Amino acid sequence: MPDRIKSFPFLATIILAGLLTRLFLSGLSVWGVVALVVTSLWFAFEIVRWLLPLRQKRKPASGRRSPGGNEGNAESESLISLVFFLSEPSRADEASIRTCVSNALGIRFPVDNPDSDTFVMPFSPPDLRHHEAHIRHFMVRIPEGLFAVLVSDKPYIENPAEFARGSIRDKRLRTAVERHVAWVSVDLMDAEDDTETRLSAYRIIGRILASMAGPDCLAIYCPELQRCNEFDPGLIETLCGEDPLHLFDEPTFEPVIEISDNHPRMADAVREAVDRWPEFVEAFSTSSSIERERFIVKAEFREGRKSEFMWVSVRDILGDTVSGTLMNDPHELLEVHRGAEVTFTLDRLNDWIYPGDDGSHIGGFTLDVLADEGDN
Structure with missing residues (x-):
């Protein structure tokens, strides 16, 4: 006999059928009516359980x-x-x-x-x-x-x-x-x-x-x-x-990808960003106020032993100090938040991006490294 038939609630069905037959033929006492109600609930519960395996x-x-x-x-x-x-x-x-x-x-x-x-x-x-x-x-x-x-x-x-x-x-x-x-x-x-x-x-x-x-x-x-x-x-x-x-469709927050401190490609990317920083400063100084909204830099932010690299929309550059608005939600840091006004020095610089004349972007040296690491 198939397992599906074996699991059918025969006992509840037989008892319920007997009580219903008794009800129609000769009626039921008060206790008989109670038994009919209880058996009906029992049968309903068992038949639902019997139907569940198809779903489960x-x-x-x-x-x-x-x-x-x-x-x-x-x-x-x-x-x-x-x-x-x-x-x-x-x-x-x-x-x-x-x-x-x-x-x-x-x-x-x-x-x-x-x-x-x-x-x-x-x-x-x-x-x-x-x-x-x-x-x-x-x-x-x-x-x-x-x-x-x-x-x-x-x-x-x-x-x-x-x-x-x-x-x-x-x-x-x-x-x-x-x-x-x-x-x-x-x-x-x-x-x-x-x-x-x-x-x-x-x-x-x-x-x-x-x-x-x-x-x-x-x-x-x-x-x-x-x-x-x-x-x-x-x-x-x-x-x-x-x-x-x-x-x-998209991550709830900007993904945080960890990279080893001695990752050779990342080290090269950061070095290029630092070496070409004067290029960013010159483009920023000659840009209009509307264009400056698209000048962003990535820097390291620290609290104790914790650190995170986050993007900042640049407002001012004064010597080796950069000021702007934080663009990321920190993962572990508590003293800053997205939208906060922040200031950092160039020893924290990690990357930068600004718009080129042809609509492309210039910079973003670490992005390819992070993208490759995220795919691995």
């Missing part, structure tokens, strides 16, 4: 799908899901998830009505693997379809620090993945039939997940796209928009 076959294992990894399979690539990587385990439970879904979608769940077509309830997948036992599953039934909220108090991937160090070049994103210790996801459990159904599902998933966002969110991951981005509250609008997947 697409779900990846404990680690699900590693961000940027290549070890996954076709099942995880077809998973319609978005995942928050968290800095601490979520306290989400049935009541809080129901509230989040209700607020996100404007749906009211009649918790006192067991026959309601909309509900949020905990469930245990019939094919649950041993190493997935730490994942709490909540079924969300709404008019648009069947979804699941999964809550885990363990990292999404095994040994996230080791994985991040070996696979993620961007220091910002690498740090976010390294630090996560738990995760929460919203998955589509219904089969997606076409592109519009898939996009509609992501809209609902994005809105539900956005309602669960908090200061513990470090990154957001899409198993289907195999893309991961740092989380920022500014992403909420996109997450609740018409196409939440647009948030993976």
Whole structure:
């Protein structure tokens, strides 16, 4: 007998059929009616569990799908899901998830009505693997379809620090993945039939997940796209928009690529920028005020033992001192921020760019090195 037939809830079906037969033939006592109601709920729950394996076959294992990894399979690539990587385990439970879904979608769940077509309830997948036992599953039934909220108090991937160090070049994103210790996801459990159904599902998933966002969110991951981005509250609008997947089009912040101090190509690039600095100064001094908005330099900024190289829109050059507006969001530095007015001396100079007469740019000596390192 096929496994699908073996798992059918025969016992609940037989008991329910017997009670219904008794009801129509001779009626039921009060206790018989109670038994009928309980059995009906039991049968409804079991039939949903029986239907779940078709949905669950697409779900990846404990680690699900590693961000940027290549070890996954076709099942995880077809998973319609978005995942928050968290800095601490979520306290989400049935009541809080129901509230989040209700607020996100404007749906009211009649918790006192067991026959309601909309509900949020905990469930245990019939094919649950041993190493997935730490994942709490909540079924969300709404008019648009069947979804699941999964809550885990363990990292999404095994040994996230080791994985991040070996696979993620961007220091910002690498740090976010390294630090996560738990995760929460919203998955589509219904089969997606076409592109519009898939996009509609992501809209609902994005809105539900956005309602669960908090200061513990470090990154957001899409198993289907195999893309991961740092989380920022500014992403909420996109997450609740018409196409939440647009948030993976570009990095949330400017990537931070680490280069060894003794990297020969980078050393040559910086040396050329320093040697040709007078060329930048001359072009800046003869440019108009509008043209000067496109004169930018990259310099090292330090706080204690920490340092970062960031771009500055130049306002003034006075001797060996440069003043301007910081163009980057610092990764670790706390005393400066994007848009801050900053001043540095030429011993911190790293690179520069200004517009050429033909519309091209002049400078940017370190960019090719960083681009090559980012692709490796």
